[in-house]
Amino acid sequence: MRIGVLTGGGDCPGLNAVIRAAVRKGTTVYGHEFIGFRDGWRGPLEGDTMPLDVQAVRGILPRGGTILGSSRTNPLKIEDGVERIHTNLANSGVDALIAIGGEDTLGVAKKLFDRGVKVVGVPKTIDNDLGATDYTFGFDTAVNIAMEAIDRLHTTAESHHRALICEVMGRHAGWIALHAGMAAGANVILIPEKPFDIDRVCAYVQSRFKTRYAPIIVVAEGAHPLEGQMALQNGELDAFGHVRLGGIGESLAREIEKRTGSEARTTVLGHIQRGGTPTAFDRVLATRFGLQAIDAVHAGDFGKMVALQRTEIVRVGLDEATRELKTVPVSRYEEAEVFFG
Numbered sequence: 001m002r003i004g005v006l007t008g009g010g011d012c013p014g015l016n017a018v019i020r021a022a023v024r025k026g027t028t029v030y031g032h033e034f035i036g037f038r039d040g041w042r043g044p045l046e047g048d049t050m051p052l053d054v055q056a057v058r059g060i061l062p063r064g065g066t067i068l069g070s071s072r073t074n075p076l077k078i079e080d081g082v083e084r085i086h087t088n089l090a091n092s093g094v095d096a097l098i099a100i101g102g103e104d105t106l107g108v109a110k111k112l113f114d115r116g117v118k119v120v121g122v123p124k125t126i127d128n129d130l131g132a133t134d135y136t137f138g139f140d141t142a143v144n145i146a147m148e149a150i151d152r153l154h155t156t157a158e159s160h161h162r163a164l165i166c167e168v169m170g171r172h173a174g175w176i177a178l179h180a181g182m183a184a185g186a187n188v189i190l191i192p193e194k195p196f197d198i199d200r201v202c203a204y205v206q207s208r209f210k211t212r213y214a215p216i217i218v219v220a221e222g223a224h225p226l227e228g229q230m231a232l233q234n235g236e237l238d239a240f241g242h243v244r245l246g247g248i249g250e251s252l253a254r255e256i257e258k259r260t261g262s263e264a265r266t267t268v269l270g271h272i273q274r275g276g277t278p279t280a281f282d283r284v285l286a287t288r289f290g291l292q293a294i295d296a297v298h299a300g301d302f303g304k305m306v307a308l309q310r311t312e313i314v315r316v317g318l319d320e321a322t323r324e325l326k327t328v329p330v331s332r333y334e335e336a337e338v339f340f341g
């Protein structure tokens with residue numbers, strides 16, 4: 001079989017580990033051939049390919065990003081996009097695809113599967129917001145990067161008696177904020193799933209200052225206050241219709257200063273959370289996903305996504321994986337709330 005591989009959406013640490021595992025097992029155990037499609041769905045859409053063999057995947061296990069490149073191209077938004085993909089797959093002699101991506105990339109994979117493309121999906125996102133899998137790779141790395149940053153903010157916040165706000169990614173899910181905030185002992189964690197009460201946040205800040213211990217507030221980019229949207233959204237949409245988030249950290253700092261009279265500053269971690277080398281957890285999870293994805297392709301079990309459930313890698317329908325966003329449950333947030341203030 002000739003198998004095409006692509007990585008779509010925002011990149012995340014561990015993508016190369018998936019590619020390496022699928023190519024290594026697919027070649028040496030099953031005798032398949034591989035071809036890389038560049039920049040997510042743009043590759044098959046435009047017939048942009050690159051060689052992908054065992055030699056090409058040597059040494060990439062610890063490397064962040066993706067050797068295939070990525071993009072947020074949505075072929076379903078392009079007239080004759082699906083037909084062009086069919087034509088280009090046939091022209092490249094590709095029998096099946098492994099699509100590594102988040103809800104958008106896998107949503108496209110599902111629709112292409114419905115239209116006859118043989119595809120297996122692999123869940124990727126630092127946001128950890130995909131249903132049907134307990135974890136996505138990239139999340140653990142992002143949490144560790146954010147945790148280290150928050151640890152560092154603690155010491156400088158104390159020296160200067162400031163409230164420091166750390167804005168983290170996660171889009172409409174608060175997983176990164178929750179885990180990083182909990183791991184690093186944040187004063188308060190604000191997530192999109194629970195609109196926050198600014199009076200309460202300021203009370204936490206003031207009580208922390210009273211103990212001569214500077215407050216650290218971890219805020220997810222999608223968090224918003226009870227009384228209305230405070231995030232500074234520029235309104236720009238990507239090809240999948242997602243608004244670009246950001247700005248809530250700055251708004252929060254201004255509001256805290258105004259209400260408490262204490263100095264407040266914001267650090268926006270941004271794409272640093274997605275860069276660099278994956279943690280051991282993400283390398284192992286990504287490797288296991290890659291191995292299971294090639295097993296699914298070899299078995300002809302298409303229209304599936306590999307998923308982590310407890311400690312096992314299982315196959316679930318692509319529709320199940322993309323049906324709804326996995327957000328932070330109330331009970332998980334309540335665990336963290338014990339430490340607020």
Ligand code: F6P
Binds near residue numbers: 170274
């Ligand atoms: O989905 C991953 C993610 O990093 C989100 O946490 C974030 O909102 C978004 O991608 C940022 O996207 P971009 O790469 O377009 O800046």
